[in-house]
Amino acid sequence: MTEAYGQRLGERFRVENAPAMVTRAFCKGEIAVTELRCDRPSSEMSDSIRLEDAFLLTLHFRDIPNREYWEGGRRTPLYDLRAGETCLQDLKRDPTVRLDKPYHSLVFYLPRAALDAIADEANAPRVRDLSYKPGVGVNDVAISRLGSLLLPALNHPDQARRLFVDHVLSAVGVHIAQTYGGMQPMSRLPKGGLAPWQERRAKEMITADLGDIRLKELARECRLSMSHFSRAFHRSVGMPPHRWLMKRRIEVAKEKLHDGRMSLTDVAAACGFSDQSHLSRVFRQTVGVSPGVWRRARQH
Template sequence: MTQAGVYGQRLGRGLHVRDAPVLVTRSLRSAALAVTEVRNDAPVPKFSGSLPAEDAYLVSLKIRDYPDCECWENGRFVTKANVRAGATYLYDLKRDPRYVIDKPFHSLFFYLPRSALNDIATQPGASRVEELNYSPGVGHDDEVVRHIGATLLAGFRRPDEPNQLFVDHMLLAFTAHVGLTYGGLKPVVEPGRGGLAPWQVKRACERLDSDLSGGLMLQQIAAELGLSVSHFSRAFRISTGLPPHQWLLRQRVEAAKQMMAVRGLPLSEIAISAGFANQSHFTRVFSQMVGVSPGAWRRETSGGPATEA
């Protein structure tokens, strides 16, 4: 099946990199959202390849400085400028964006179809996004994109750990931010009772709790409740105080605590049973949420030695 969308290996080929790891969500009705990491520490000098023309944008967070970057659109030279690590750049895929690759580079590229922006804009009172406001080759100091990018980059470093709920949440938050910041999308005013109905909270929590691995997509849960993904995500947070992926992490920790009451059960086995990628992932999340390591917590609560392996 041919991939639709400029992300992953399709993007990597255009930028002349062999390995282009990607995280994807299909939680919006109309299109996939994706983020791809591209890096080349020793490129062969050449133009980047022409990317497929789509009604979509690439939003790039630069991880590494790139001096004297020569940018082109529609076959014409646009500008030459120093690109700084931490800056955000926007590219319209309808305009054949290209640049001269002649130095090492490292970036995250978010693939953002216009249809996804318009899905976000379907909230009451929101207007459709016509075009994103940007100048070719001009970077933006965008703290939100830097934060989201840093969080996702950590996920690329530990590819077994990010679950689908986490990826859905981060890419939906990114899409909403871009629509608000560069597309003129008006923020949605939450109603006074903006949470879920009690039966919806119960059903959503049951569905999340049924798969501690986080393999469910937000779209599946939202559809069962008759809600859009963005509405469900906001309402769930209002009702529970946490976004779905954070609520699930808390449930994993609580499940692990119950299992640690069983003497002799190895922490490595508890980690997998509670939905964590491995023992290291379990230890890091548990320590952040509880304040002590799983082994220390078990010793404190049981009054005896813990099995660490």
Template sequence: MTQAGAYGQRLGQFLRLKDAPPALVARSLRSAELAVTETRNDQPVPGLSGSLAAEDAFLVSLKLHDYPDCEVWERGKSIMKTDIRAGTTYLYDLKRDPRYVIDKPFHSLFFYIPRSALDGIAEQSSAPRIGELDCQVGVGHDDGIIRHLGASLQEGLRRPDEANQLFIDHMMLGLTAHVAQAYGGLQRTSAPARGGLAPWQAKRACERLESDLGGKLSLQKVAAELDLSVSHFSRAFRISIGLPPHQWLLHQRVKAAKQLMSVRDLPLTEIAMSAGFANQSHFTRVFSSIVGASPAVWRREALGGSSGEA
């Protein structure tokens, strides 16, 4: 299947990277692909970047490394030079063929947002369609929300096996909504629904999520089964259950692990896999953060004896 958007391998080719950079993809708005890609090259070969296919989409980039005297191009012409600072956010309109001269080490996160995703956000917010985003050449933004979301997604990029699809969908949906409001002028024309899910909806949603402890199920699929938009479902689920779907799923994994540790003398590695964790270290990290003790310590105390596992 051919990749459609400017992320992952295509973005790596644009930046002339030898290997495809890590990317996480969400499909949560009108089946649009939203993605985040981490790009880095500490020893680039100097030259102009490649060119991305023109499309009605945007790249939002969080710079993780200073890049002084950056020569920026648009529509085949050199436009200006500007100093780029780590922690700053820049927006690029892919209809304008944005490029730049690569002549220094770089490290960035790129969030790929197609027009259809912005249209979906506006529709779900009962707001007018967004026009153009604020993509001024060379203008950076001090955006704390992008930095926070970027840091969370960077953890997922470094350990993709541990990033469940609900988490990726949740983060990318939040980022797209923020971009629409901060740089697209999105304004809600009606207040968001304040109520939670109906009891039958909450029960069904929990059953569907619990049926896939591995976290491959998307927010879009669960929301569609309840005939709700993704943003409405996420908000209503949190109101009814007390946690966002991806965090609730982690608690269910811990619950399943506790049951396995209480009744069967299984190795922790097997318990981790059975409860939907990527590996034992992922299991230990999540379990410890939720329970306040490592799995081995919890099992030792729960069984009232000693377990040989550390």
């Protein structure tokens, strides 16, 4: 479990009450926001947060002069942070700060899985890293406005509408990916086709189980009806799901035949065919020769 939002994060900043909200609007990865407020700091260092492939973006509501910040075990130059400015931190680099001045901030948690999901839904290359200067504040008007919208919801969670929170936190994630990760949408999707994340997930599921995976399971994972999924898969991939499954079975069978250590019966079982004759029949139809002939030709 992550230590980067909610009460676990509050404990690392010596805050007893750290209200938080989480959205799982993307198929994978969650984005969270935590409010941290301390009027009488102890002058101690914040505790380290468990290393993970994720980022924090902090929106400050109070000035913090001469802020002492460490990243990767090294203290950065002292900077004055102004109310309304934001700072990025990479949780792989062990960020810590001296808690010697009153502070009030919102901390947004953005894991790698969420960044990948955002890029997939935007039909864009996945973000490799976020660009920032350690310890330096940035006047990010968009984050400042979005954060101000979330404060009332954090103070009165019983009155907050889930759809509203999902919308704002999703907007924060997209803004971070674009502004600090350079994410740019690519060409438009084929009309009626699958989104990149849907196509990737469907192929992953088919490859993971080369047996008779149910169309209903693929459609449910992609949040589509079975008929819609079948049409969209065909439009994106150029063939129906069952034909792509058979194509993938043959590709894996070739890999195992080329290795040479498995019998044809074992290859058939490992690739989802009912028996050796089923493998031979489909292999000959697809490749033009039997599996045995293909293997011997590769060995020679």
